[in-house]
Amino acid sequence: MVLSQKGSVSWCSPGAVITELSLQQESFNEGIDKMQTWNIGEAKITKVVEMEQMWPGSAVIPDANSAAVLEHDWILGPFADRENGRIRLSFHAFCIEIGDEKIVVDTCAGNDKARPNFDALSNLDTDFMQKMTEAGFGPDDVTAVICTHLHVDHVGWNTRLLNGVWQPTFPKARYLFGETEWAHWRVEPQVYGDVVGDSIQPCIDAGLAELVQSDMQLNDAIWLEPTPGHTPGHHSVCISSGGEDAIITGDLCHHPIQFELPHWSSEPDVDKPAAITMRRRFAERYCDDHTLILGTHFGGPSCGYLRPLGNSWWLDSKGFADLDDNLPNG
Numbered sequence: 001m002v003l004s005q006k007g008s009v010s011w012c013s014p015g016a017v018i019t020e021l022s023l024q025q026e027s028f029n030e031g032i033d034k035m036q037t038w039n040i041g042e043a044k045i046t047k048v049v050e051m052e053q054m055w056p057g058s059a060v061i062p063d064a065n066s067a068a069v070l071e072h073d074w075i076l077g078p079f080a081d082r083e084n085g086r087i088r089l090s091f092h093a094f095c096i097e098i099g100d101e102k103i104v105v106d107t108c109a110g111n112d113k114a115r116p117n118f119d120a121l122s123n124l125d126t127d128f129m130q131k132m133t134e135a136g137f138g139p140d141d142v143t144a145v146i147c148t149h150l151h152v153d154h155v156g157w158n159t160r161l162l163n164g165v166w167q168p169t170f171p172k173a174r175y176l177f178g179e180t181e182w183a184h185w186r187v188e189p190q191v192y193g194d195v196v197g198d199s200i201q202p203c204i205d206a207g208l209a210e211l212v213q214s215d216m217q218l219n220d221a222i223w224l225e226p227t228p229g230h231t232p233g234h235h236s237v238c239i240s241s242g243g244e245d246a247i248i249t250g251d252l253c254h255h256p257i258q259f260e261l262p263h264w265s266s267e268p269d270v271d272k273p274a275a276i277t278m279r280r281r282f283a284e285r286y287c288d289d290h291t292l293i294l295g296t297h298f299g300g301p302s303c304g305y306l307r308p309l310g311n312s313w314w315l316d317s318k319g320f321a322d323l324d325d326n327l328p329n330g
């Protein structure tokens with residue numbers, strides 16, 4: 001996919017634009033079309049990428065300026081550019097196949113959606129659904145969609161534009177939305193366009209949406225774990241099968257550097273103190289030598305194992321690295 005555009009990107013909490021910087025995108029996604037997969041017991045997980053770019057870290061995490069990023073060797077290469085300190089940021093879906101279930105966790109930004117205040121995600125025209133279909137997750141294949149939360153970059157492919165109408169992309173799926181999350185966003189002012197109207201309400205109107213608790217168990221192998229802070233009803237997704245374990249973070253952190261520095265807040269964290277506490281709690285719990293951490297916005301290998309680092313943690317991605325140092329700048 002080639003996309004060229006100049007404009008500005010702002011990543012903000014609803015109600016307040018916090019960060020604005022100039023953006024130039026060109027020919028992104030080149031070289032990252034090989035899909036990464038993981039096997040967790042009987043579960044097969046495939047990462048389908050909508051876009052991956054090198055971003056100024058401070059666009060998402062204000063403390064993550066280039067100089068500060070370059071001080072942390074372990075992220076340089078897999079998760080950040082060792083030359084200029086930009087961070088790898090990916091928008092992708094984790095697609096889980098187990099038994100008869102095909103589950104999509106987070107649906108990225110979507111095509112054709114007007115996103116004022118977020119040019120990087122506005123009116124996209126990507127081949128994401130083609131890649132989803134190639135991965136076995138075409139529109140009629142998917143049995144469930146999980147949104148870790150209802151931010152603009154996690155609900156986009158819930159719907160697609162057909163005959164001028166927003167319709168559920170996966171008409172045979174149940175769409176699982178957090179009850180607490182929906183209660184928050186249904187009344188919150190929308191600063192990125194009509195996200196509720198174009199990406200959530202059509203699923204409700206089609207009778208496909210289920211409001212769920214943040215600790216819902218989907219089946220023997222998959223359940224939700226409440227990880228509020230980034231948003232009020234945020235949850236992560238646990239996968240456990242055949243004695244193996246993984247967890248999909250959602251946006252409790254946007255970059256692995258936040259395991260070493262949990263107090264580095266993400267700009268869009270709704271409750272920053274709660275998000276800091278949640279990152280620490282998460283790292284303490286899953287620094288266990290066997291739980292694979294799958295990062296929803298982590299670029300490159302997008303995964304690793306949490307290891308202790310002084311009083312903190314780091315994410316060990318050795319053996320998983322799928323490096324591409326030629327990503328364009330975001």
Ligand SMILES: [Zn+2]
Pocket residue numbers: 151153154251297
């Ligand atoms: Zn996100």
